[in-house]
Amino acid sequence: KNEVEQSPQNLTAQEGEFITINCSYSVGISALHWLQQHPGGGIVSLFMLSSGKKKHGRLIATINIQEKHSSLHITASHPRDSAVYICAVVTGDKLIFGTGTRLQVFP
Amino acid sequence: NAGVTQTPKFRILKIGQSMTLQCTQDMNHNYMYWYRQDPGMGLKLIYYSVGAGITDKGEVPNGYNVSRSTTEDFPLRLELAAPSQTSVYFCASSYADGLSYEQYFGPGTRLTVT
Numbered sequence: 001k002n003e004v005e006q007s008p009q010n011l012t013a014q015e016g017e018f019i020t021i022n023c024s025y026s027v028g029i030s031a032l033h034w035l036q037q038h039p040g041g042g043i044v045s046l047f048m049l050s051s052g053k054k055k056h057g058r059l060i061a062t063i064n065i066q067e068k069h070s071s072l073h074i075t076a077s078h079p080r081d082s083a084v085y086i087c088a089v090v091t092g093d094k095l096i097f098g099t100g101t102r103l104q105v106f107p
Numbered sequence: 108n109a110g111v112t113q114t115p116k117f118r119i120l121k122i123g124q125s126m127t128l129q130c131t132q133d134m135n136h137n138y139m140y141w142y143r144q145d146p147g148m149g150l151k152l153i154y155y156s157v158g159a160g161i162t163d164k165g166e167v168p169n170g171y172n173v174s175r176s177t178t179e180d181f182p183l184r185l186e187l188a189a190p191s192q193t194s195v196y197f198c199a200s201s202y203a204d205g206l207s208y209e210q211y212f213g214p215g216t217r218l219t220v221t
Binding site for chain 1: 147148149150151152166195197199205206207208209210211212214215217
């Protein structure tokens, strides 16, 4: 079993829908990163959080350390949100990456 | 600022050949990283550097070497390429410890070894 599991693996949505991507982990962590990988391959860091909730534009990330779970929400989704979303956890001196959730948003 | 740049974008190597993947950042970041991304797998850390002259192994260092002679450059050397090294390689940098700070990624190098 992977130490970082993301669900769903694939997600399709219609433009305007509210999107939730989940990340569960089985190790103790000090922080969690959410990243976005564009269809062309480029990777951009979206959030780093260690507790509570962070918001940036239409993106909201939450984390529950006790339940070992984080969610990434996208409000009013748009086709340009189509990408792979990757969760990565900081455990000790390591960063462990999930395999990503592929999101496609259709007009 | 160009950010993190990588060359080449694509490369096909024959088994046993060697090559160097170039990575340069212009953000004066001390920390730099090399990752590989295999289909269906999470990113894996190959090597990292916390400053010029200092490098250390990551999770999957076998078959690779790195050097860090300047703050800006962090080349990754593949010696005796093997099919198992077919992957997409990403270089990244961060202002400080990339565990606690945002990492900035290059566009990637897609390498095929046949």
